[in-house]
Amino acid sequence: MSQPPRRIAHLDMDAFYASVELLRYPELRGEAVVIGGRSANAPVLRADGTRDYARLRDYAGRGVVTTSTYEARALGVFSAMGMMKAAALAPDAILLPADFDSYRHYSRLFKAAVAGIAPHIEDRGIDEIYIDLTDHPDETRALAQRIKDAVRDATGLSCSIGIAPNKLLAKICSDLEKPNGMTIVSYDDVPTRIWPLPVRKINGIGPKANTKLIALGIETVGQLAQAEPKLLQEHFGLNTAQWLRDVAHGHDTRAVVTSSEPKGISRETTFERDLHAKHDRAALSDIFTRLCMRLSEDLQRKRYAGRTVGIKLRYADFHTVTRDVTLPQPTADGATIRRAAGECLRRVPLEQRIRLLGVRVSALTPLDELTQQRQPVQGDLFERL
Structure with a gap:
């Protein structure tokens, strides 16, 4: 018996972070809204029950746009753009800080809703998935609408979905009719679509x-x-x-991978102003420590430990350096990660000002497979300066 033709879907949540914020602040629907900046940019509740929102024109700093509503995108503001550049393009846009805990919550909700209908899912990030629908009994368009309805019922959010014979075409198609789009193509449609x-x-x-x-x-x-x-x-x-x-020509043989082990887990931050290793030692040490501890929390939440600890520094001139060290055994302990990261730090030049600092743990092993854990080891960072 011949195999049925492949039906691969790519589902992409529409302006995900911004859409989650609009659930919280529905009065902003239809407005140009930019997500990014600091918690100080959070709305202030007035005595009359209305909210006072920060405006992009009042922002000053080195941050980047996390995402924006479609109204802000129409003004030229897109994710990863510098906030100051965005302010020049859309000074009256409303500025909201990112709330990643909330985004992760809604991410889990939409993925669970899809899995209840079509469980063969490849997780590609907080706001997108691939779905193998090849063996699903439902007709393609009806199935796609059923999935979209389930996502909206679970989250109150819209998504766009592309369905095609492979992952390459499905991803392209999910972007063709945003927002709230549905695009279905076959190989015969490649020349025209x-x-x-x-x-x-x-x-x-x-x-x-x-x-x-x-x-x-x-x-x-x-x-x-x-x-x-x-x-x-x-x-x-x-x-x-x-x-x-x-x-x-639309050819792609990649399978939908329903389970995979992550290669590494990392945390990094870009500073509001460039910091100097000597003059800003206390601030850098505190930031580095918090990155290591949050990375430890990420590892433990995801049930992983890793043997290789690395750092990433980006200097004021945008030159980037990385260093790593391999430990005798895997760890998810924050103090151990901090000490190893400090050893890496000693191997990079620290004369220039720094704009970005990151920590990464790789060579991962599931915690459930480990029979013993390393004891925490305390260590002071930037201690040689």
């Missing part, structure tokens, strides 16, 4: 590759599909050229 799109719409073609393709006169997926193999190979190499040809 996919080829007119910019090449950057293909997941895996980043800014550098996009710039290089445009320089070659290749701006759309269709132009990439028709490009001479020799031209692509000359500029991208044999393997990447083959991949570009495959994805331009």
Whole structure:
């Protein structure tokens, strides 16, 4: 008996963080709202029961936009944009601080709702999943609507879903009719639905590759599909050229992976102002300690320990350095992570000001598999300065 054609869905929550905030502040619906900044940007409740909201024009600092509503995006404000640049584009936009505990709560709700209908899920982050619907008995469009309705009933939020023969096309399609979209394509639809799109719409073609393709006169997926193999190979190499040809024709054989072990867990922060290792030693030590302790909490919550502890520093000139150390046995203990991170810190230059600091634990092992734990070891950071 022949195998049924693959039906792979990509479900993406619509402006997820911002949409969660609008559940809390429904009066902001239809407004340009930017999520980011500090807790000091939280709304202030007035005596008459109304709220006083911070405005983007009043922001001063080094933060970046976490996300924005579609109304703010229409003004040019997108995630990962510097807040000061966003303020220049949309000074009257309302500014709200991020609440990741709330976002994780709603993430669990929407994934549980989907799993109750179609359990073959690949978790791709807090606001998106792949779903293998190949063996599901329901008709495709009715099934997609059932999933969307279940997500809204569980969370009060909308999502967009793309269904296609593979993950590549499904992810592209989930973005075509946002918000609250539903897009279903087959291989026969690739020339009409996919080829007119910019090449950057293909997941895996980043800014550098996009710039290089445009320089070659290749701006759309269709132009990439028709490009001479020799031209692509000359500029991208044999393997990447083959991949570009495959994805331009909508080919992707990756399976939906329903369970996987994380490679590493990390915590990092970008400072509101650049900090100097000597002049701001106390502040840096406190920040570093809190990163290590929160990373420890993440590991224990996810039931992992790791042998490799690493740090990441980004200097004021945006140069980034990393260092790591491998421990004799896995740990999830905050004091042990802090001491190992301190050892890594001693191996990097600390003359320049620092704009970002991060800590990572990798080479993970499930805690349930460990028979013994290391004892906590205290250590002072930045002690040599």
